[in-house]
Amino acid sequence: MNPDLDALKPYPFERLAALRAGVTPPAELAPITLTIGEPQHAPYAGALEALQASQADFARYPATAGSAELRQAIADWARHRFGLDGLDPDTQVLPVNGTREALFAFVQAALDRTRPAKVAMPNPFYQIYEGATLLAGGEPYYLDCNAESGFRPDIEAVPADVWRQVQIVFLCSPGNPTGAVTPLAEFQRLIELADEHDFIIASDECYSELYLDETSPPPGLLEACAALGRHDYRRCLVFHSLSKRSNLPGLRSGFVAGDAGLIAPFRRYRTYHGCAMALPVQHASIAAWRDESHVRANRDAYREKFDAVTRILAPVMAFPTPEASFYLWPAVPGGDDEGFTRELLRHANVSVLPGSYMGRPAPDGRNAGINPGSGRLRLALVAEPQATAEAARRIRDFIERRL
Numbered sequence: 001m002n003p004d005l006d007a008l009k010p011y012p013f014e015r016l017a018a019l020r021a022g023v024t025p026p027a028e029l030a031p032i033t034l035t036i037g038e039p040q041h042a043p044y045a046g047a048l049e050a051l052q053a054s055q056a057d058f059a060r061y062p063a064t065a066g067s068a069e070l071r072q073a074i075a076d077w078a079r080h081r082f083g084l085d086g087l088d089p090d091t092q093v094l095p096v097n098g099t100r101e102a103l104f105a106f107v108q109a110a111l112d113r114t115r116p117a118k119v120a121m122p123n124p125f126y127q128i129y130e131g132a133t134l135l136a137g138g139e140p141y142y143l144d145c146n147a148e149s150g151f152r153p154d155i156e157a158v159p160a161d162v163w164r165q166v167q168i169v170f171l172c173s174p175g176n177p178t179g180a181v182t183p184l185a186e187f188q189r190l191i192e193l194a195d196e197h198d199f200i201i202a203s204d205e206c207y208s209e210l211y212l213d214e215t216s217p218p219p220g221l222l223e224a225c226a227a228l229g230r231h232d233y234r235r236c237l238v239f240h241s242l243s244k245r246s247n248l249p250g251l252r253s254g255f256v257a258g259d260a261g262l263i264a265p266f267r268r269y270r271t272y273h274g275c276a277m278a279l280p281v282q283h284a285s286i287a288a289w290r291d292e293s294h295v296r297a298n299r300d301a302y303r304e305k306f307d308a309v310t311r312i313l314a315p316v317m318a319f320p321t322p323e324a325s326f327y328l329w330p331a332v333p334g335g336d337d338e339g340f341t342r343e344l345l346r347h348a349n350v351s352v353l354p355g356s357y358m359g360r361p362a363p364d365g366r367n368a369g370i371n372p373g374s375g376r377l378r379l380a381l382v383a384e385p386q387a388t389a390e391a392a393r394r395i396r397d398f399i400e401r402r403l
Helices: 003-009 012-020 044-052 055-059 068-082 099-110 127-135 185-196 223-226 260-273 277-287 294-315 335-346 385-402
Strands: 093-096 120-121 139-144 166-174 200-204 236-241 254-258 377-380
Touching: 003 127, 012 335, 044 055, 044 277, 055 277, 068 254, 068 277, 093 099, 093 260, 099 127, 099 166, 099 200, 099 236, 099 254, 099 260, 127 139, 139 200, 139 377, 166 185, 185 200, 185 223, 185 260, 223 236, 223 254, 223 277, 294 385, 335 377, 335 385
Parallel strands: 120 139, 120 166, 166 200, 200 236
Antiparallel strands: 093 254, 236 254
16 A cells, blocks of 8 residues: 555544444433534525436536536636636636545646645645645645735744745635635735745635625635736645535536646646536536625525524624635634533534644744644534524523523
8 A cells, every 4th residue: 555645644633433432411411512613404405406406417427628628618607706807617627526626636636746745735724635745745834824914824933944945836716724825915925925936726615605704805816817817827736625605515526727838738637637527516506606696695504503592692702703715713611622522522512623623733942842723623514503592592501501
C-alpha cells in the first residue's frame, strides 16, 4: 500500500465517535445533531425533476469535460454572480463531482514533489486539504485563523522563504468552520504574492451562496481577478458546489473555474481518473445553476435559524458575528471543547464537534503548540428551525446549570 496513507490523521468524525464512546444520553430527550455539515433543507425540486426526466441517459458514457450546455450554464451563473466580463465555458470551466473530489484530485495533479512542495491552508480547516497534500507527497503549512486575524488566514505573517516553497494555497471563503468572509483586498494581496512567488491559489467557495446579508454577497477569487483586469485568471482556480447552494449533497455536482492553463492539464488528469459526471446529473445541475429563487429561499431559512440561535446563545457564549456559511464558531465556557462536547451529549443529547478536531497545533513561531480550534465548537445549523432552536436552548440550559 502507499506508505503516505500512514501520514493521514484520523478524520474529525472518527475522533468524535471515540469521544462519545460509553456516553449514555438522556432517553427522554430526542437526539439533535449539529456535527455534520449536511444540509437538511429540501433539495431543489427542479433539479430532481430534470434528473427523473433524463434517466435514459444513464445508458450513455459522459465526457470528462461535461456537456457544452452544462459548461455554459455554469459560466453564465459565475459571470452574473461575480460580475465577470468573461469566462470561457470551453477552456475556463470544468464540471466536477462535488468540491471534495475536485479539491483532492487537483492537488494530486498539480503538486510537483521533485521540489519543495508546501501547501498552505487555513487552520482550522476542511480535512481534505491536508489529506490531499499528504497523499500527493506534499507538506501542509498551516495558516492560523484566530480572533486576532478576524478568523481568516494571516498571509502577511508568512516568511518569504516559506512562500518560495509553497506550490498551492488553499482558501475557504466563507470559511469552514468559522464563517469568516475573505475581503476582495485580501484576495488581491494573495494574487500579488502568487505572482511574486509562483504558486497557485485554490479557493474553496462552496458556501458562497449562504450569506446572511442579502445586500452583501461574499466576493470570490475570480471577482478579485476581474477587478484587477486579470481576465485570464492566471494562477487562480475556484471550486463551487450545488451541495449547500441547492441542498443537493448527494448529487455530487460542482465545478472548477479559472486559469485555462491549469484547467487543461487537470482535465487530462481527470480523463484517466475516470470521474466524469453522469449525464442525468448534468441535466439536474443545469436546472439548478439556472435558478436563483430556491437559493434565496434557502438563505432565508438559514437566516431565520441564525437569528434564533444567536439570540439564545449570545448571553452565555462568545462567537464571531456570523457572516456566511451555516456554521457557528462559539468559544466554550471553561475552554475544554472535548469535555464540553462529551458532557453536553450526556446531559442534553445534543451532538456538536470539538473545534480542536478541525485544527492542528502550530509547529513553530509565536503560536507554537497552540491549536487555533481548541476551546471552540463547530455548530452546523443544518436541521429544521424548530430542532435547531431547541438544540440552542438545551446548550444554554446546560451552560447555565454548570455556572
